[in-house]
Amino acid sequence: MIKVRHLKKVFLTPSGQELTVLRDINCDIHRGEVISVIGPSGTGKSTFLRCLNRLEEPTSGMIEVDGMDILSRKTDISMVRRRMGMVFQNFNLFEHLTILDNVTMCPMILLGKSREEAESRGMALLENVGLHDKAGCLPEELSGGQKQRAAIARCLAMEPDIILFDEPTSALDPTMVSEVLAVIRHLASQGMTMCIVSHEMQFVRDVSTRVLFLYDGVVYEDGTPEQIFDNPQKPVTQAFINRIRTFDVTLADSRFDLYGLMGNIRTFCNKYGVSLRTMEKVEHVTEEMLCQIIPFDAPVRFTVDYSEKTSRIHMVFVLENSRGSILSAVPDDSLSLMMVRGMSDSLSEPEPGRICVVI
């Protein structure tokens, strides 16, 4: 239904620099598919979606909708857009119209429906999204979740072939996310073709038929939700899926700045919401390992990985050119070692000079 080839989008920053957001996007969207677009922030997921209905003008490439090149000058883009609904992050309901008028305006203007026809259809759609009793309200009187449901109803009133969702829940209170997702789920179950940009991973996994992982301006990995979420093939996808955050530092010798390092670890932990208890454990383990256990006769590389998905911390200490196992050189009843063991779930040295601690 939609064919995208070599799509490229370059933004010109206000300072005059070129910023390539989309480098070379290729993909196909078939009728009945629910495609989710995920990826780190700033990789152009929304830009990609907005290129599909030309709210952003692509720099180069080709987009075909039902065999028609929509980037061609001859194409009447307004006609194409009537067949492609779009749901925005900020809802963008028409502020001066009631909810019902929001839903009925475009069918009346563009599809030539009579007021009665448009209103009876509009009321049915509002009922479907649970806003039957809000028909006469103005958008400002609704909660965020209700606004987004109204926006979806407005989209559906045009009877589109496909709906593009641009982060539909990002601007919502956590309590309202589920009501919107439920409506989208319902649409998916009815076989509506959809393309969704979202950060709600559980939802994406449940609802999608296919997932596109966008990174570095290309479709970095592409597959079923199971493939992408359970068995990602490429490293960036893996890190993204497990939501791994990394803190990485190399210490030259034993005179390193311990207090500075502790401060940095604390900042890192606070930034990603590591619990206070875990953070204290990380600090203690770091101090014992670096000050007591590891003989500092060479630079030490020290990494902390935190997976937001599992809330686990992996710490790795690598002593360069180690002359043997570090742990075996330390007496088993050493107080430091006992402390580290006590605070961690596992402590191991898979190869000499490389100690792994899991908290």
Add this chain to the structure above:
Amino acid sequence: MRKLRFILIAALLLLDSCSGRRAKDLSGVNGIEDLKGHSVAVSMGSSYDLMLSDIGGIDVIRIGLGELLVAVEKGRAEFCIIDQYQAAMLNMESRGLEIRFRNILKGTAGAGFRKEDSLLCNQFNGYLNGIRGSGEYDRWLDEWKSASDSMAYASFQVPVHDKQPGGRALHVGITINYPYLFLKDNRLTGIEVDLFNRFCERMGYAVDYEIYDFSALIPALNSGKIDVILSHMRRTEERARQVLFSDAYIEGGGAAVCRSADGKAVGVRAGFLERMKESFRNNLVEERRWKLMVDGLWVTIRISILSILSAVMIGIAMCRLRMSRMRVVNLPAKILIDILRGIPLLVVLMLMFYVIFASSRMTGTLVTVMSFGVYYGAYFSEVFRSGMMGVDRGQWEAGYALGLRKIQTFYKVVLPQALSRIIPVLKGEVIALIKMTSVVGYVAVIDLTKASDIIRSRTLDAFFPLILVSAVYLLLSWLAGCGLGLMEHRINPKSRKT
């Protein structure tokens, strides 16, 4: 309601009694030289103004003709200098004033012509010579003098001359200056007008009188707005450099007026309501002066409406250019808007009338509407622009994404939302515009304010016409505010819903 009326009247009485000041003893002043160290009110730009400024040591207060006597009455100036014919005509005693001395700057007045228009000037001189020889001149002057001396002007039959069909149309600039030029029963008459009408009748000219401020007469003549100055203008060296004067047709001089020694009006001072009644009769009823006010009001309303319409249209155009993404388009628009907003409206109006459209025969009304349109267009355009920018970009995108075209999105989505932001701000600008139309008197348009000026120059009463005019402007502004308020109400989705 009664309480309110009481407070209002009390406030007015207080205002009235506060405005008087104890007069100094002025009995020693009997000549121009004695005026040194005193404050003297004169009509701005008049020959008295020039003379007193030359003498030095005199506190010269330059104001309009209509305010001269009032200024002395209220103690703002110790003396004022007005034409002695006029001084003789007015009942000074009843106002607590007296004529201190006369024959100031005795001299002769002539008509003014453009330098290159010597043909017309010669014709006029020839006509004067002719009537002087035939004795018609003396008869004419006696007629008017007797009318003045007897103070029976009210019963004096005004010689009326109808406009001549055909012939060259002469545009004559005049200043309302009793008894030379004044309006009686809303017809222009007076010594000078009578003379000039006779001249035009003889020569077969059509004539069209336009009322100017005295100080604006010479610029108007030189920019071609008028062909003749007929305003009791004395010949001075400075003026003669710019204007071709005809032979003198009348002799005159000024009289210095001050408050009489006891400083109080002679006779029983009437009560407040009595005086209001008298003012009302004097300023509106007599000589059907209300008609001048009503005409002025219509002019004000017409100019306001036309100006608002043109300002809206020009504002939309400027806003469109200003919001263009192309720098070559939006930069000139921005500069133009900044320039217009940085110049006083009166200056823009004068520039348009005396410089830009000087050579065209456009009427003051047309130039006014154009000036107001451009000037307020600049203000309106910024109001429109802020209204448009206040509408979130997402509203445009939502319209586009649903398949609306640009123009449909604008009219159905963006404009209604922009309007609800624009109208409350526009209300203030529109009211400012209506009030600002009071300056159009400067370009020879007789609007409400100018009409009241003309009446005041005749009755020399400041209080009543000014209060009346304020009340009318207040009413106009209120009505305009209501109209826009209604529009605001209809556009606001919240109020529309209920």
